[in-house]
Amino acid sequence: GDSVTQMEGPVTLSEEAFLTINCTYTATGYPSLFWYVQYPGEGLQLLLKATKADDKGSNKGFEATYRKETTSFHLEKGSVQVSDSAVYFCALGGNTGKLIFGQGTTLQVKP
Amino acid sequence: EAGVTQSPTHLIKTRGQQVTLRCSPISGHTSVYWYQQALGLGLQFLLWYDEGEERNRGNFPPRFSGRQFPNYSSELNVNALELEDSALYLCASSLEDRGQGTDTQYFGPGTRLTVL
Numbered sequence: 001g002d003s004v005t006q007m008e009g010p011v012t013l014s015e016e017a018f019l020t021i022n023c024t025y026t027a028t029g030y031p032s033l034f035w036y037v038q039y040p041g042e043g044l045q046l047l048l049k050a051t052k053a054d055d056k057g058s059n060k061g062f063e064a065t066y067r068k069e070t071t072s073f074h075l076e077k078g079s080v081q082v083s084d085s086a087v088y089f090c091a092l093g094g095n096t097g098k099l100i101f102g103q104g105t106t107l108q109v110k111p
Numbered sequence: 112e113a114g115v116t117q118s119p120t121h122l123i124k125t126r127g128q129q130v131t132l133r134c135s136p137i138s139g140h141t142s143v144y145w146y147q148q149a150l151g152l153g154l155q156f157l158l159w160y161d162e163g164e165e166r167n168r169g170n171f172p173p174r175f176s177g178r179q180f181p182n183y184s185s186e187l188n189v190n191a192l193e194l195e196d197s198a199l200y201l202c203a204s205s206l207e208d209r210g211q212g213t214d215t216q217y218f219g220p221g222t223r224l225t226v227l
Contacts, residue, residue: 034215036218046215097144097159101153102153
């Protein structure tokens, strides 16, 4: 069945460092891909999305490109801030209404 | 515009009790989804409702049930609570295009359920 695999965390970076969180997927058909962020004690916030191959989603300095050939949707940010500390979830969505999530990657940014 | 709202924020129950969680979608959204986020198990899909009908169900026992009202709000009911039902229950909503299930889901803050 469909699945999402994210890199293991936690990821610890210094402020202004470059961030990459890897996400790969297995799916039949043509899913949409999402990144959600969860701050402590809160629900999920949509960070960005891409609905077809080669689409690039971007928001708040974060970017991810839907790569069908490598079945990947890696999250990147050029310069992280302390306020970016959170748990990041990669997710896959199709026509079943169900989002399939990766296990989440905890990011800690130190000043 | 108000986001997805959920109530209550926190809930403590004992084993064997029943609980009802509530969700109001973003205005104009017709689909509601429920997910369970349990420690160590990640985010698991529970239910999808659209236009008052159950469209899909995750791999959960029948004691997890729900419904969607004509105003598109939704309830999640859990009967015969077990310790492992302790989790954050997240509701999401989306605009639904012909029931395709492909639209972006926007999440509420969740209800934290603790079963003792």
